[in-house]
Amino acid sequence: MQPAEQRATSRPHEGPWPSPGCLDRGESRRVVARDLTRLTRRVLTGVAWLVAATWMGHACAQESRTWTDASGQHKVEATLVEVQRDAVVLQMADGSQKTIQLKQLSEADRTYAAEARKAMLAENAAKKKASAEAKQRGDDVKEEVKALLDGFRQRVTELQQSTPDAAQLRNAIMPMARETAQQAMKLIESAPQSDVAKEVYMWTLRSAPQTPEAAAATALMIEHFADSPEMAQLLPMIGRDSRNLDALLKVAKDPTVRALAMFSLARGLSGDESPAAEKRAIELLREIVAKHAKVEDARRQPLGPQAERLLFAVENLKIGKVAPDIKGVDLDGVDFKLSDYRGKVVVLDFWGDW
Amino acid sequence: MYPHERSLVKQLSDKPFALIGVNSDRDLEQIRQTVKEKNLNWRSFWNGPDGTGGPISTEWNVTGWPTIYILDKDGVIRYKNARGPAMDKALTTLLAEMGQSVEITHEEDSE
Structure with a gap:
């Protein structure tokens, strides 16, 4: 409710009050003028109620209205500025503002004020919500993030021109990338669920991998974007870290993300000799084989056969089990079998010359 | 590794013992050369041209x-x-x- 532009009216005052009158509405002006004569008397007797008002420009049609006191005898034209808990603030035609207690107003005006208050509160709430949403969307940091990442890219381009040696270039870029990641992560801290935040997390994971910033980005991706398409890309980077994978499985609903996370987790657990880890790995693998066999990994290989192989390994390649036979060729191309060596103590050594 | 393994194979040559390798080098010619040069005295399966992604290490779930x-x-x-x-x-x-x-006992130092 903006105070409207005041119409320039120069009229003789009655007492200390500005003279009333609506230039556009003679009838209204007469009522107000008559009432104000009484009002003035009342004020003079010490019972102050209202000051007089002149009709106001644009507000005349929309916002200015006639206010009546509780007795029904006194009226004034004024524009509502604000409704407080137990009072209204009215803008008089002379631009002055007066606070009137609600109990001094007629019932109709009190109802009007109550509705106006409701509308004002709703409007304020909507504004607050819109601003909170914009903040959550990261609207206020989008440009800053973009400028930061563009700046990084530009510095990298410059370095590429001045530093031909690949290793030297990498060494120069890495700390810059980490610093940029730190700044970007800081910028989106207040909007961790926003799209711009997701971009920052993924940027950090790609550009500053294996840093504390990347670890933080991973955790935030899991917390806020478990079911996003980016999560499937991120899974190979999470590797077999059981803490992250457990966290992901707690929140993710997307069946592909879940199946991939379960498989990564099972692979990590399968390398662990503890009975609890083995039990969990077997459970996860059985579930994958039964329910998610067709889900494909990053190399587009279905999980089913992979899970079956791993299940076989977990169940059979443990201490106390007879080792599965190996049939193959030696380095000279001669066929032989592991079981050819039954009766001997065998060290089976998976090795490579690298 | 090699000295320890060589030493074991040598020491236990008259015992009911065998060291069997599963070699995951991609290049068969090159590993044959290495075996000759370094006098690697044990028999190995070859894991095939896919190296560490070959069939034996895959079936055995070898990841390290x-x-x-x-x-x-x-x-x-x-x-x-x-x-x-x-x-x-x-x-x-x-x-x-x-x-x-x-x-x-080992005379050669382990790597």
């Missing part, structure tokens, strides 16, 4: 190299990833079960 299994005379897996002195001790134990008393 080297990975070591120690089997007794019945082919039962008894130890996993026992290396160096732990491997020597495991072999001494398993051979003792077969009535073979051995004392393993």
Whole structure:
């Protein structure tokens, strides 16, 4: 409710009050003028109620209205500025503002004020919500993030021109990338669920991998974007870290993300000799084989056969089990079998010359 | 690794013992050359041209190299990833079960 532009009216005052009158509405002006004569008397007797008002420009049609006191005898034209808990603030035609207690107003005006208050509160709430949403969307940091990442890219381009040696270039870029990641992560801290935040997390994971910033980005991706398409890309980077994978499985609903996370987790657990880890790995693998066999990994290989192989390994390649036979060729191309060596103590050594 | 393995194979040559490798080098010619040059005295399966992604290491769920299994005379897996002195001790134990008393010592330094 903006105070409207005041119409320039120069009229003789009655007492200390500005003279009333609506230039556009003679009838209204007469009522107000008559009432104000009484009002003035009342004020003079010490019972102050209202000051007089002149009709106001644009507000005349929309916002200015006639206010009546509780007795029904006194009226004034004024524009509502604000409704407080137990009072209204009215803008008089002379631009002055007066606070009137609600109990001094007629019932109709009190109802009007109550509705106006409701509308004002709703409007304020909507504004607050819109601003909170914009903040959550990261609207206020989008440009800053973009400028930061563009700046990084530009510095990298410059370095590429001045530093031909690949290793030297990498060494120069890495700390810059980490610093940029730190700044970007800081910028989106207040909007961790926003799209711009997701971009920052993924940027950090790609550009500053294996840093504390990347670890933080991973955790935030899991917390806020478990079911996003980016999560499937991120899974190979999470590797077999059981803490992250457990966290992901707690929140993710997307069946592909879940199946991939379960498989990564099972692979990590399968390398662990503890009975609890083995039990969990077997459970996860059985579930994958039964329910998610067709889900494909990053190399587009279905999980089913992979899970079956791993299940076989977990169940059979443990201490106390007879080792599965190996049939193959030696380095000279001669066929032989592991079981050819039954009766001997065998060290089976998976090795490579690298 | 190589000196320790070479030494074991040499020392236990007259015992019921075998060291069997599963080699995951992609280039067969090159590993043959290495075997000759470094005098690697044990037999190995070749894991194929896919290297560490080959069929044997895949079936055995090998994700780290080297990975070591120690089997007794019945082919039962008894130890996993026992290396160096732990491997020597495991072999001494398993051979003792077969009535073979051995004392393993190494002249060459382990890598």
